[in-house]
Every structure is written in C-alpha cells, then in structure tokens.
Amino acid sequence: MQLQVKMTKMLQLLLRDKNLYFMLLPGLVYFIVFRYFPMAGLIIAFKDYDIFKGIQDSPWVGLDIFREVFSSSDFKDILFNTLLISFYKLIFGFPVPILLALLLNEIRFRFFQRLSQTILYLPHFISWVVIGGIMLTLLSPNYGIAGDIMRLFGVEPFNLLGSRDYFRSILVVSDIWRNAGWGTIIYLAALTQVDPTLYEAAVVDGANKWKQTWHITLPSIAPVIILLLILDIGRIMNVGFEQILILQNPLVRDISDVFETYVYRVGIQRGEYSFTAALDFFKSVVSAVLIISAHRISKRLGQEGLL
Amino acid sequence: MVLKTKMLWRFKFVVVAALIMVWLGGCSGEENTKNNQGAQSNQSGEQNNHGDNVATTGEPDELTIYAYNDGIGLNDGAIKYIEEKTNTKLNITTGIGEEMESKLNVMLASGDIPDIIQYQTDETELKYAGSGILLPLNEYFDKAPQLEASRSEEVWQAMTHADGNIYTVGIQTPSVHFVTMYRKDWLDKLKLEVPTTIDEYYAVADAVSNGDPDGNGKKDTYAFGASGELGRYFDHVFGAFGVLPDYWMERDGRIVNGTVQPEAKEALLFLNKMYENGLIDPEFITDDGNRNKNKFKAGVYGAQANFIWVFDSNNLNNYYTPFKEANPNGEWIEGPVLKGPGTESVGMRMLSQRGWLKTSITKDSKNIDAALRLLDWLASEEGNRFVNYGLEGEHYQVDEKGIIKKTVEVEEAKKYGIDKFVLAKSVSFDTATPRFLEVKDFTEKNALSEPADGILVPEIGKFGKDLKAYTNTEYLKMIVGEMDIDKEFDKFVQEWNDRGGKEFTDALNAAYQERK
Structure with missing residues (x-):
C-alpha cells in the first residue's frame, strides 16, 4: 500500500517534470554508451588478449597480468613520476588562478580587466604541439632566448629541455602558464556573487583591503575552491598526456614517464594491450579512491561535497 | 539568516555553473573522438x-x-x-x-x-x-x-x-646510407687534413666547433648533432673503438651486442669529453630528425656521420641543393674509418636486408x-x-x-x-651521379655486416624495443655526464642483461648456430 503511494508520487513527479527529464536523457545516454559501456573492455586485463583471437576467445589468466605489472621495473618509476609531477602541479599550480582572480577582481578599470583576463586565458587555446614547438625554440641554448639570458649572466648555455634537473620544473611552469588564466574564470564568476554590502559593512568597521580579502572574499569563494580542489585531486593520476608526450625526449624518459605516456607507448604502439589495460585499471581504481576520500573530507569540513 | 540562505543558493549556482563548464569541456573533448570514430567506421x-x-x-x-x-x-x-x-x-x-x-x-x-x-x-x-x-x-x-x-x-x-x-x-634502402664526412672548405680554412685516427678526429672536431670556421665570430658550429635516438649519428666514434651500439656483432664465433662491450665504455668516455667541451650540439637530445636535417642543411656541422645523399647533386631527398643554397662554398669530403687506441676499428652499420x-x-x-x-x-x-x-x-x-x-x-x-x-x-641508383656512387662504394666497402640479420627469434618482439629504449636513455645520460661512466657502466651492463638482454643474446646464438 505504502509502496503504491510512493510509486504514484514518483510517477506524478516524473510526469510533472517530464520536460526536464527528457532533456537529461541525451546526457545519460552519452555516459552509458561512451563511459560505462567501454568499461566492459577492462576484462582484457584479466586475459591474455590476442587481437586475432578477439576478446571472447583469448584465454583467462586471472591476476597474472597484475602481478606482471606490479613486479615490472618500470612500474615504480611511473607511479613515482606520476605522483611527483601531479603533486608539483597541484602545489604550485592550484593557488595561481585564485591569486590571479583576486588581482583581476581588484582592477577597477573594466576595459583593462577584460583585456588582461583575455590575454591570460588565451594560452589555454593553443595546443601543446604548438607550445612544444615554441618552447623548443625559446629554450634552445644556441638560438633561443634562454641561451641569451644564460650568456648574459655568464653561465655556459645548456639545454633546459634536455636537462634531468630542470625537466619536471619546466613541465610544471609551462602547465601553469597555459592553464592558470583559464582557471580564473570560475573564480571570477564566484567573486561576482559576493554580496557587496559585506564589503560596505567591513569598510565601516575599518577593515583594510587585506582584511577584506581575508575575511570576506576568501571565505565567500571557499566552496568553489574546495570543489575545484576535489576535482583536481581526483585527477591526480592524470598528469597531462599531450604535454609530456610532446616535451619528452629519451634522456628524461625515465624521470618523466607517467601512466598515460607509458600506456600509449607500450599499449598502443607496442600492442601490449592486456598489460596496459591492467596498468590503467590500477590507475582508475586509485583515482576513484582519491576522489571519494576527498569528497568525504570536504563534507567533514562542513563544505558542500560533490556527490 | 535569510542572507546566508541566499548566499548559499548563489554558491550553489556557481557550483552548478562550474560543473556545467567542466562538463562542456569534457564533452567537446569527447565529441572529437566521437567524430573520429564515426569517420573511421564510415x-x-x-x-x-x-x-x-x-x-x-x-x-x-x-x-x-x-x-x-x-x-x-x-x-x-x-x-x-x-x-x-x-x-x-x-x-x-x-x-x-x-x-x-x-x-x-x-x-x-x-x-x-x-x-x-x-x-x-x-x-x-x-x-x-x-x-x-x-x-x-x-x-x-x-x-x-x-x-x-x-x-x-x-x-x-x-x-x-x-x-x-x-x-x-x-x-x-641502400645497405649503408651513412658515411663519415667533413666540411672540406672548413678543413682548408683551418689548415687541417681529413683525420685518420680518433685523436686527430678530436682535434678536427675541436677546430670546427671552437675555431669559428664560418667566420661569423659566434660559437654556432659543432662537429655533429643527432636526433635524440642514439643509432647512426655516433657510429664513426663507436666504430673507432671497435663496437657499434645497438648492433649485433660476431666475437669469437659468438654473437654479442655492441651496446654492452667494454669498448663501448671507452667510446662513451670519449663522447662525454666531446660533449663537455662543446663539440657536440647540446640540442642533439631534443632535436628530432627534421630539426637535425635542417641544421645539417644550414651548415651547422663539420665532422660527422650522416646521410650519403649530400654527395648526390641529383638527389630527390634534397640534401644537396638546400645545403648548397645555404652554403655556396660548402663542400663535403668523405673520411676513412677512424683508428682507435689499439683495437680493431669497424665501419658504419649496415641496414637490415x-x-x-x-x-x-x-x-x-x-x-x-x-x-x-x-x-x-x-x-x-x-x-x-x-x-x-x-x-x-x-x-x-x-x-x-x-x-x-x-x-x-x-x-x-x-x-x-x-x-x-x-x-x-627496390632501390635504384639510376639518377645517381658518379661522385655519389663513389662515396656509396667507399662506405659500403668498410661497413660492418650484422651476422644476426634475418634471424627471427620471438625474443625480438619480447625484448627488442624495450632494450633499445633503455640503452638509449642510459647512453644519453652517460654522454651528457648525468651518469658516472667509470662507476656505472658495469651496472648498466648488468641491468641490460637482466632486462632480457642475456636471454635475447642466447636465443640469437642458438638460432645462429643452427643456421650455420
């Protein structure tokens, strides 16, 4: 009886908002077809997959392939590189858009604000292939500006991109240069939502700019910051395939190879599908664990979660 | 209180807006793949x-x-x-x-x-x-x-x-397509002869790199560059010491890989010295084939192993003409296999039949x-x-x-x-000039043939590419001085063997004996 009431209620709700649900449908279909359905392919991580036999007829090997992955000499390097580069990108890259947004928000001259904002986020639209070419030229010790600067300071010019000491820093800096401006957009949107009366009240109470930022602006956009942090932590295993693939060279391969580049090189190019499927499976599980924990923590901190 | 709810509502709006943006971003990315898939299935x-x-x-x-x-x-x-x-x-x-x-x-x-x-x-x-x-x-x-x-x-x-x-x-392709070559006009200017020993080669490499052979007052010339991959660009130096890296050679009736021979260590020490003294283009690590080719054509290098095409004025691959356009007085001359310290020297590698x-x-x-x-x-x-x-x-x-x-x-x-x-x-030399054929014969005569060529063992698929990539990275580290060659070369050899090199070598030898 109760169930029936519930069902009728649900049906009524469904009917009432049928247009909205209808609009939701394409999104759902998209996720099921392109995101959930391909997951079935993960079974090749448990099989000795041979392209000529097909997924069906390839023999099951249980967890053998996972054992092979975890004992391979490359695995430790890749995991370490992935976490380290991601960690650097998060530590140095995450605060930059917030700072930029706060600075942009303080510009009172509208035209200049728009202009600088546009200039800041334009690099986001340049593909890594192009940026890679530009960087190769800029950082060239013989012909690039980097070589000129080094000579100016009396340093013997050396190849920055071919240096094991600097390569990861270059990855982080170029990533910030490309994406920080784009990241400000969401914060700027959040900043426009801050109630101006709060600032007025603060001014009356004698708060200076710094105090206003600290006590009003930042707390006001905190939910957005937390949300983006959760998203970033969920992506920590995805370091940026294109960037590393393009900037990489054989000298720094062992210190810059991450899951994505390794899977591409070994899985796609060499055709070791099962091995890399297992590797990627591991990566996805870690990502899922990370994102769920980040969500839990943010809830505990009293912020809005993601799920 | 009312204010707070209102604010919360606004934040929710922002969150939703942000989510939409993220979703749109993801979506447009997916769309590309979708289109590609569509095109492919069509x-x-x-x-x-x-x-x-x-x-x-x-x-x-x-x-x-x-x-x-x-x-x-x-x-x-x-x-x-x-x-x-x-x-x-x-x-x-x-x-x-x-x-x-x-x-x-x-x-x-x-x-x-x-x-x-x-x-x-x-x-x-x-x-x-x-x-x-x-x-x-x-x-x-x-x-x-x-x-x-x-x-x-x-x-x-x-x-x-x-x-x-x-x-x-x-x-x-031609069985050998590399030859040791020198800029004849630079040698003349610097009053040097084509080197015959590795020590003479060092002197020449030093002169073409640091003696300002192009006379523009800048340090912008080098003995040679490469394209990140080890292979052929270093063969003239390795050959002088009697090994070719990433190449199978016969030693006392057994097939061994040049990569892990003790002579390779000597060659690496020599290359490291060249690199430290600015004789090798520091961009050889980041250059790809095209960039290397363009520098070659522009006249940056003076004492190198490189494609024989530059000797062919009829060449379709177009090494000769652009080089001449950039360097009207530029002229290349081929050099003999360099003599190393004591050991028997070897020539260029041969391409697989x-x-x-x-x-x-x-x-x-x-x-x-x-x-x-x-x-x-x-x-x-x-x-x-x-x-x-x-x-x-x-x-x-x-x-x-x-x-x-x-x-x-x-x-x-x-x-x-x-x-x-x-x-x-099939390869055809019907357009080649006599000068080109002369150089081609010269380098082919001296080349080192690979005894394992044509032996197909499953280990090629299992270890080949991995060992190649590993060797490449470690060799580059040693050349640029990131790794102490004296201390770590033996460790490298050990690791190479452990990564399947030994198994690979044994399998090749077994098949080789059988074929004999």
Whole structure:
C-alpha cells in the first residue's frame, strides 16, 4: 500500500517534470554508451588478449597480468613520476588562478580587466604541439632566448629541455602558464556573487583591503575552491598526456614517464594491450579512491561535497 | 539568516555553473573522438563494401591496401596509371611513423583486414606470421615471377621465417646510407687534413666547433648533432673503438651486442669529453630528425656521420641543393674509418636486408590473384622505374651515360605521386651521379655486416624495443655526464642483461648456430 503511494508520487513527479527529464536523457545516454559501456573492455586485463583471437576467445589468466605489472621495473618509476609531477602541479599550480582572480577582481578599470583576463586565458587555446614547438625554440641554448639570458649572466648555455634537473620544473611552469588564466574564470564568476554590502559593512568597521580579502572574499569563494580542489585531486593520476608526450625526449624518459605516456607507448604502439589495460585499471581504481576520500573530507569540513 | 540562505543558493549556482563548464569541456573533448570514430567506421564500412564485390572478368579487381603514407593521394596520376596497368581499383588507407602499426593493429582487431598490408618492424611481422594471417608468398612465386626476380636469393633467404615460408616483401634502402664526412672548405680554412685516427678526429672536431670556421665570430658550429635516438649519428666514434651500439656483432664465433662491450665504455668516455667541451650540439637530445636535417642543411656541422645523399647533386631527398643554397662554398669530403687506441676499428652499420618497410598479402584476401598481379607489376623493371621516377619523357630523360635526369620540379613530381607508393619498390641508383656512387662504394666497402640479420627469434618482439629504449636513455645520460661512466657502466651492463638482454643474446646464438 505504502509502496503504491510512493510509486504514484514518483510517477506524478516524473510526469510533472517530464520536460526536464527528457532533456537529461541525451546526457545519460552519452555516459552509458561512451563511459560505462567501454568499461566492459577492462576484462582484457584479466586475459591474455590476442587481437586475432578477439576478446571472447583469448584465454583467462586471472591476476597474472597484475602481478606482471606490479613486479615490472618500470612500474615504480611511473607511479613515482606520476605522483611527483601531479603533486608539483597541484602545489604550485592550484593557488595561481585564485591569486590571479583576486588581482583581476581588484582592477577597477573594466576595459583593462577584460583585456588582461583575455590575454591570460588565451594560452589555454593553443595546443601543446604548438607550445612544444615554441618552447623548443625559446629554450634552445644556441638560438633561443634562454641561451641569451644564460650568456648574459655568464653561465655556459645548456639545454633546459634536455636537462634531468630542470625537466619536471619546466613541465610544471609551462602547465601553469597555459592553464592558470583559464582557471580564473570560475573564480571570477564566484567573486561576482559576493554580496557587496559585506564589503560596505567591513569598510565601516575599518577593515583594510587585506582584511577584506581575508575575511570576506576568501571565505565567500571557499566552496568553489574546495570543489575545484576535489576535482583536481581526483585527477591526480592524470598528469597531462599531450604535454609530456610532446616535451619528452629519451634522456628524461625515465624521470618523466607517467601512466598515460607509458600506456600509449607500450599499449598502443607496442600492442601490449592486456598489460596496459591492467596498468590503467590500477590507475582508475586509485583515482576513484582519491576522489571519494576527498569528497568525504570536504563534507567533514562542513563544505558542500560533490556527490 | 535569510542572507546566508541566499548566499548559499548563489554558491550553489556557481557550483552548478562550474560543473556545467567542466562538463562542456569534457564533452567537446569527447565529441572529437566521437567524430573520429564515426569517420573511421564510415571508412571501414566503405572498405567492407568494396571487399564484398566479386570481380568479374575484364572489370578491374578491387583491392584494399594499408600502406605507408608518404603523401599518397588517391587521385594522384601515378595511382591512376598503376590501376590502369594492373587492371585494379585501389582503396588505400595509410599510416605513418609510430602510429602506423598501432592503427593497423586496431584495424585487424576489428576484423577489417585489407588485402595488402604494410608495417615496419620485425616484431610485428613475427606477430602476424605467428597468428597465421599472412599469405606465404613463396608458394605463389610462379604467379609473380617478376616479384621473385626483383630480389636476390640472399635477400629472400633473410626474409624466410623459421617455418621455411616467406611472408613479406621488404622495401630496401641502400645497405649503408651513412658515411663519415667533413666540411672540406672548413678543413682548408683551418689548415687541417681529413683525420685518420680518433685523436686527430678530436682535434678536427675541436677546430670546427671552437675555431669559428664560418667566420661569423659566434660559437654556432659543432662537429655533429643527432636526433635524440642514439643509432647512426655516433657510429664513426663507436666504430673507432671497435663496437657499434645497438648492433649485433660476431666475437669469437659468438654473437654479442655492441651496446654492452667494454669498448663501448671507452667510446662513451670519449663522447662525454666531446660533449663537455662543446663539440657536440647540446640540442642533439631534443632535436628530432627534421630539426637535425635542417641544421645539417644550414651548415651547422663539420665532422660527422650522416646521410650519403649530400654527395648526390641529383638527389630527390634534397640534401644537396638546400645545403648548397645555404652554403655556396660548402663542400663535403668523405673520411676513412677512424683508428682507435689499439683495437680493431669497424665501419658504419649496415641496414637490415629485410628492409625498413614490409609488404604482405593477407591469407584470407578474396583477391589474392589481383594482389599478386599488382605486386608483380610494381616489382618489375617497368613498374619499379615508374614508381621511382615517373614516365620517361614526361618526368625524366635518360642521358647518354644512362643516368636518369629528372625534368620536373620536386613539387610537381610529388603532385603526380612519384616515389610515394612503395609497395614493392627496390632501390635504384639510376639518377645517381658518379661522385655519389663513389662515396656509396667507399662506405659500403668498410661497413660492418650484422651476422644476426634475418634471424627471427620471438625474443625480438619480447625484448627488442624495450632494450633499445633503455640503452638509449642510459647512453644519453652517460654522454651528457648525468651518469658516472667509470662507476656505472658495469651496472648498466648488468641491468641490460637482466632486462632480457642475456636471454635475447642466447636465443640469437642458438638460432645462429643452427643456421650455420
């Protein structure tokens, strides 16, 4: 009886908002077809997959392939590189858009604000292939500006991109240069939502700019910051395939190879599908664990979660 | 309180807006892949249709081909001409570089198997042959006599698998295409001779790098550069010490890899010294083949191992002309194999007789006869000359010495489709100048042959690429001084063996003894 009431209620709700649900449908279909359905392919991580036999007829090997992955000499390097580069990108890259947004928000001259904002986020639209070419030229010790600067300071010019000491820093800096401006957009949107009366009240109470930022602006956009942090932590295993693939060279391969580049090189190019499927499976599980924990923590901190 | 709820609501709005943005971002990314997938499945759909067509007599036979992409255009005049000559209709899909074999793998995995396929590595050949999808060509040679005649007995021997079958036609280049060379004009200016020993070489390398041979007052010249991959660009130095890295050589009746020989350590120490003193272009790590080629053409290097094409003033690959344009007084001279400290020196590496590109017919093809007919014509003297140079009178002329002179510009030749469709091409020197042939003979005479060439063991697929990549990284570390060669070379050798090098070497030796 109760169930029936519930069902009728649900049906009524469904009917009432049928247009909205209808609009939701394409999104759902998209996720099921392109995101959930391909997951079935993960079974090749448990099989000795041979392209000529097909997924069906390839023999099951249980967890053998996972054992092979975890004992391979490359695995430790890749995991370490992935976490380290991601960690650097998060530590140095995450605060930059917030700072930029706060600075942009303080510009009172509208035209200049728009202009600088546009200039800041334009690099986001340049593909890594192009940026890679530009960087190769800029950082060239013989012909690039980097070589000129080094000579100016009396340093013997050396190849920055071919240096094991600097390569990861270059990855982080170029990533910030490309994406920080784009990241400000969401914060700027959040900043426009801050109630101006709060600032007025603060001014009356004698708060200076710094105090206003600290006590009003930042707390006001905190939910957005937390949300983006959760998203970033969920992506920590995805370091940026294109960037590393393009900037990489054989000298720094062992210190810059991450899951994505390794899977591409070994899985796609060499055709070791099962091995890399297992590797990627591991990566996805870690990502899922990370994102769920980040969500839990943010809830505990009293912020809005993601799920 | 009211204010707070209102604010919360606004934050929710922001959160939703942010989510929408993220979703849109993800969506547009996905859309690309979706479109690509769509395009691909369309393509394969088309091909399937063609494959199902049953050819009737007189009508052209339809063939689907997966080929190396050197800019093949389906409407190229050359393709039309070949279709006419062989009574076929060609549906060509292409791939290039490292993507070539992965694309083919995906096509095969989806059950879409072309009549003729091309791929590059022995690893892939072994895999396909092992899966039984390739047609044993040796059983069909009576239908393709010109194809059989286009390659020597020795080459077919190298193409033969352990089961006695030949599955592939190899596309070859000259057996040696590198030579040690020096800028003659720079040597004259610096009053130096072509070096014959490794110590003399160091002096010359130092002079061309630091002696400002181009006279512009800047340090912008080097002995040589490379393209990130170790291989050939260092062979003149390694050869002086008696080894070639990543190359199999015979020592006391056993096959060993040059990479892990003690002489390689000496060569690495020498290269490290060159690098530290600015004789090697520091960009050799980040340069790719194209950048290296452009620097070569621009006249940055003066004492190097590089392509012999620069000696050929008729060259299509176009090393000679751009170099001369950038350096009107520039002139190259070939140098002998450098003598090292005591040990026996070796020359340049030889390219595999198996070719750099391989063509196979698939076993389940419905048009085996047409595929054989096509390959047979392409391998014939007429066909090969057409693929290489086009049509006589229209694209080239033969002078009184029998040397082919191209009469059309490179761009025009490309537009017509000359030298692009290399399904069964054999190397031809009909356009070469006598000077080029002289240099070619000079370097071939001194080259070191590879005893393991043509021995196909499964270990190639298992360890080959991994060991190569590992060697490359470690060698580069040693050359640029990131690794202490004296201390760590032995550790490197150990690790190389542990990564499968030992197993690989043993397997090759076993097969080698058997072949003997």
